[in-house]
Amino acid sequence: xxxAFALVAAITVNAFATGAVAQPTDYPLxxxxxxxxxxxxxxxxxxxxxxxTEIIYALGLADKVVATxxxxxxVLPEFADTNSRIELLADNDPSFESVVNKNPDLVAVQYxxxxxxxxxxxxxxxxxDLGIATYTIxxxxxxKDNTTSGDGTRTGxxxxxxxxxxIKELSAIYDAQDAGLELVxxxxxxxxxxxEMAQTLALPNDITAAFWFSSADLQIDPYMxxxxxxxxxxxxxxxxxxxxxxxxxxxxxxxxxxxxxDPTVLVIAEMxxxxxxxxxxxxxxxxxxxDPVASQMTAVREGRVVVxxxxxxxxxxxxxxxxxTLAMALSTFEFGS
Numbered sequence: 136x137x138x139a140f141a142l143v144a145a146i147t148v149n150a151f152a153t154g155a156v157a158q159p160t161d162y163p164l165x166x167x168x169x170x171x172x173x174x175x176x177x178x179x180x181x182x183x184x185x186x187x188t189e190i191i192y193a194l195g196l197a198d199k200v201v202a203t204x205x206x207x208x209x210v211l212p213e214f215a216d217t218n219s220r221i222e223l224l225a226d227n228d229p230s231f232e233s234v235v236n237k238n239p240d241l242v243a244v245q246y247x248x249x250x251x252x253x254x255x256x257x258x259x260x261x262x263x264d265l266g267i268a269t270y271t272i273x274x275x276x277x278x279k280d281n282t283t284s285g286d287g288t289r290t291g292x293x294x295x296x297x298x299x300x301x302i303k304e305l306s307a308i309y310d311a312q313d314a315g316l317e318l319v320x321x322x323x324x325x326x327x328x329x330x331e332m333a334q335t336l337a338l339p340n341d342i343t344a345a346f347w348f349s350s351a352d353l354q355i356d357p358y359m360x361x362x363x364x365x366x367x368x369x370x371x372x373x374x375x376x377x378x379x380x381x382x383x384x385x386x387x388x389x390x391x392x393x394x395x396x397d398p399t400v401l402v403i404a405e406m407x408x409x410x411x412x413x414x415x416x417x418x419x420x421x422x423x424x425x426d427p428v429a430s431q432m433t434a435v436r437e438g439r440v441v442v443x444x445x446x447x448x449x450x451x452x453x454x455x456x457x458x459x460t461l462a463m464a465l466s467t468f469e470f471g472s
Contacts, residue, residue, distance in 0.1 A: 157312030166304060169247065169276035171259065173268055178309050179240030185210070186451050187243045187272075187305075192217060194306060194314040202237045204229040207406045207446050227410065231257040235265055243270045243305070245451065247281045270308070272301040274450035278363075279384070286384040289363035292371070293450050295326060302452070322455050329455070333373045333462040339470050343376045344400040345393055345434075348385055348448055350413035353422050356387040357413065365447070365454040366402070369461050375400070390428045399470070401434040402461065406445035416442060439468050 164175040180199055181191065185206045191199055192214045204224040209215070224233045228249065234242060234256065242262055244250045250257055250269050262269050275281065277300075278291030299319045306315025346360035360366035361381040370377050378396035379388055401423075405416040412418050423435050434440060441464040447457025 157306075157316055160307050160310040160312070164307060166270075166308075168304070169251075169271045169273065173270065175241070175268055175308050177240070179268065181239050181241045181243055183241075183243045186245055186446065186453075188218070188221075189214060190302065190305060190318075190452065191309070193318060194309065194311045196309055196311060197221075199309060201239055202234075204234075207408050208444065209407060227408070228256060231261065235262070235267065239267055241268045241270060241308070243272075245272050245449070246275050246286075247271055248286070251281065270305075272450075273297045273304075274301060283383070285386075288382050289361065289384060290382075292363045293365055293368050295322070295368070295454060298450065298452050298454065299323070322452060326455050326458060329459045329462045330372050333465060336462075336465055338374060338465060339399065341376070342374065342400070342470070343378050343396065343398045344370055344402060345378050345396070345398040346402045346404075346443075346448060347413075347419065348404045348445065349406075349411045351411050353412055353418065356389045358385045359388045359393065360384075360448060361386055365450045365457070368454065369458050372458060373462060373465065390426065394428050394432050397433050399434060400439045400441060400465070400468070401432065402441040402443050402448075404445035404448055405442050408445070437469075437471075 160178075162175065162177055166173050166175070178199070180201050181187070183191070183200065183203065185203060188200055188203045189211055191197065197214075197217045200221055202222040202224050203218070205227055206223070210218040222237075224237070242250060247254065249255060250259065250262070251271065252258060259269050274293065274297040275287075277297045278289060278293065279287050280290050281287040299322070302315050302319050303312075306312045306318075346366040348358045348360065350357040359379045360377065361379060361383045362377045363382055364384050367377055378393065378398045379386065381388075403416065403419045403423075406414055408414050413422070420440075423429050423440065429435060441461060443457050443460050444453055447453040447460065
């Protein structure tokens with residue numbers, strides 16, 4: 136499953152008392168990012184993707200965004216007007232030339248397969264040769280091996296701590312630490328509230344789930360969430376077992392295998408991207424209604440299908456939104472005795 140040239144997704148920063156006072160950034164700022172030492176000489180102008188764009192907006196720094204690229208879904212409503220005035224480089228992966236032609240100081244990305252040792256947009260060295268710094272959100276490299284095929288393999292379970300780390304580092308890069316602290320506090324509060332709500336539900340002790348992101352073709356094996364990525368985190372927090380036990384981020388798993396495991400709940404991704412036929416939520420729902428195997432799963436027959444923002448299924452700040460979505464859906468389902 137290939138995903139967006141982006142960093143993370145965010146919510147609007149609300150006034151939230153953190154009790155902490157941040158120190159201003161003392162440039163040059165040195166960080167260790169995904170095993171590399173990087174130096175930021177000043178608060179940069181950036182060329183970045185959807186998720187990073189939204190966090191920069193949320194930090195009140197829209198004037199630092201010189202262009203965007205690769206949008207899974209519409210920008211968050213509160214940023215629609217701002218975003219409409221910023222250039223979109225590409226609906227999907229931007230070219231190296233289109234990025235550097237915007238003369239950014241920093242290229243911030245969510246995935247190493249876009250900008251990394253073998254990045255399809257460019258390598259760190261290609262950008263460094265032009266004096267452009269690159270930054271990868273830690274969620275894509277902390278506890279993750281991206282040298283494997285596809286979207287990488289988790290070497291340890293994802294937790295939002297790597298997202299919060301990324302927010303704090305980005306806020307330091309832009310000398311906006313107070314806004315970063317407020318945003319992290321807001322997200323942590325929402326995370327705790329979602330978990331607390333789920334704990335009040337009378338869920339079955341043996342509840343299971345599967346997360347379907349997309350399929351390269353509806354007639355072949357779908358991309359399902361492995362056990363240690365963002366969906367795995369959601370399930371762990373809500374007391375749900377993932378029927379897919381692979382450590383790969385998004386392994387392909389046959390519908391016959393999924394049907395034999397017969398998950399209690401099926402979560403499916405909704406997005407505006409149209410790289411694959413199954414990116415379309417209506418195509419997913421149609422498949423589940425008509426496929427002779429998938430249609431017989433208990434979750435499908437009993438209507439326990441959850442539609443979730445695709446970006447929430449990746450290791451982004453929208454993972455907290457996904458946690459809320461899943462907890463709310465569980466509160467509406469009926470489970471057999």
